[in-house]
Amino acid sequence: MPGLMSRLSLIFKAKFSKALDRAENPNETLDYSYEEQLRQLQNVKRGIADVTTAKKRLELQYTSMQQQVDKLDGQARQALAASREDLAREALTRKAAVQAQLDGIMQQGQQLEAQQQKLIEGERTLQSKVEAFRTQKEVIKAQYSAAEAQVRIGEAATGIGEQMADVGLAVQRAKDKTEQMQARANAIDELTTSGALTDLTSSGDDIDRQLAQLSQGSQVDDELAKMKAELGTGGAPVPKQLEGEEAT
Amino acid sequence: MIVRLLGEGQFRVDDSLLARLNELDAQVEQAVEAGDERALWSGLQALAETVRENGEKLADEDLLPSDAIIPPEDLSLDEARELLQDEGFIPDVPVGS
Numbered sequence: 001m002p003g004l005m006s007r008l009s010l011i012f013k014a015k016f017s018k019a020l021d022r023a024e025n026p027n028e029t030l031d032y033s034y035e036e037q038l039r040q041l042q043n044v045k046r047g048i049a050d051v052t053t054a055k056k057r058l059e060l061q062y063t064s065m066q067q068q069v070d071k072l073d074g075q076a077r078q079a080l081a082a083s084r085e086d087l088a089r090e091a092l093t094r095k096a097a098v099q100a101q102l103d104g105i106m107q108q109g110q111q112l113e114a115q116q117q118k119l120i121e122g123e124r125t126l127q128s129k130v131e132a133f134r135t136q137k138e139v140i141k142a143q144y145s146a147a148e149a150q151v152r153i154g155e156a157a158t159g160i161g162e163q164m165a166d167v168g169l170a171v172q173r174a175k176d177k178t179e180q181m182q183a184r185a186n187a188i189d190e191l192t193t194s195g196a197l198t199d200l201t202s203s204g205d206d207i208d209r210q211l212a213q214l215s216q217g218s219q220v221d222d223e224l225a226k227m228k229a230e231l232g233t234g235g236a237p238v239p240k241q242l243e244g245e246e247a248t
Numbered sequence: 249m250i251v252r253l254l255g256e257g258q259f260r261v262d263d264s265l266l267a268r269l270n271e272l273d274a275q276v277e278q279a280v281e282a283g284d285e286r287a288l289w290s291g292l293q294a295l296a297e298t299v300r301e302n303g304e305k306l307a308d309e310d311l312l313p314s315d316a317i318i319p320p321e322d323l324s325l326d327e328a329r330e331l332l333q334d335e336g337f338i339p340d341v342p343v344g345s
Binding site for chain 2: 004006011129
């Protein structure tokens, strides 16, 4: 079995020699080939736009996942402050699970960033090649005999086809990457919304509720403290009067 | 001869480099067979670096076909296996001739 480099070269050659066998009328072939290149160039541009959109969506999701981590961290602190170490432990366990997925997404995001950069460069190269082909096809039409033109077309079309396949592959790989990231993001959603961690403890839903209660409870405490403080200044005369009455 | 680094572009290298490239290519293949992703990456990286260091990048306007094609450096084991097994790895793009 040949190595990857040899295998890849064979695959490309097989693809393009098939295409070349079909070339019969050089002039028609040239024009058709160019139109086809323009169409493919549009496909590539669309593919890149799709990847960019998917990446932006994932960045938004990433922000909300980070908030989940912060929220679980806060819940753990509250639980500990309320001497509920069991709940704190549960919140931290969830935090760790979300964080692990998040780290994976981060890493894939960096790879995607690099791929996206290459995509943009590849598309620019493709555009230059298509433009060069447009010029070259007129030269071939004007200056070469049919037989010579055939050879020239063969080379030029293969050169373009290669670049097309190269960028096409890069688009496909970037798309696969966004899909993998999306799957991780969905896994986090499940972890944090549907109580998928219920298996970890016998009473996962209950723990969810208790964490929420704890959080609400501390909110109530906070508000109570705030109200007391307000009354402490606003309602000051009343206790003084009472004190006065007691004193007299 | 002309070598394409997928995702990066084409380079013109001296024909004498082919033996070295084939050697590295064989290492890459062994890495895939052994299921060793790190070895796969370092092999692909060595291939790419050999081409970059010894080659001259072709202009964007050049329309020459390549004599050898090297996969991307971050190719996963799964992708490598797919590449060695069937032709599904390269998307079908009509050449238009």
